[in-house]
Amino acid sequence: MFRPLLIAALVASPLPAFAQTQAAAADQQAETGQPPKRVRSVTLTGDQKCPQSTADEVVVCGRDDEPFRIPKGLRDDRPIAAQNQSWVNRAAVADRIGRTAAGLPDTCSPVGSGGQTGCSLTWNREFAAQRRADAAAERAVPGGEE
Structure with a gap:
């Protein structure tokens, strides 16, 4: 019988003292600089x-309700111009265009011996992208189809 009362008294007693200590510590920190x-x-x-x-x-x-600092009306959703892109992106585009023009394997190019192997890869990527777009469109419309 005595033990629960003792525990309750110990738990309840530091709460007001903690609030006072916290305020005093903040004042002390402000004074010391x-x-x-x-x-x-x-x-x-x-x-x-x-x-x-x-x-x-x-x-x-x-707050994470509005993660962007630029207001929605001022945001630019257009593609980034080539002169404003990083060198990594520029090099990747140049590599992709060069591979296609040379007819290297996996490029789906009519030129070169290995160009035809990339056509099925390209079709599969396009199909997967279309399915993702369709699924996103279904999630955006409540209740599925209109």
Whole structure:
């Protein structure tokens, strides 16, 4: 009988003291001018609330509802111009075009001895891309077909 009362008293007693200690620690940190020991970045979704900062850590919260900083009206969805692309993308395009023009294997080119082997690969890729697009379109429309 005595043990549950003792446990309840021990659990309940530090809560008000902890809140006072936390405020005192924040004041002490502000007085010393020392940076916090830890900075934690938290991404919130929905109606989550930002956790409280303590004297030892600063909590920086951000919402994931709008992950882009550029407003939707100002975003550009057009393809990136060639002069603005990275050299990796430029080299990949040049390699793909060069392989097709030379009729190398797996290119589906009418020129060269190995060009015909890539046609089935190309058709399979196109088929898979079409199926993914169809599945995405079905998920976008509630209830399947209109």
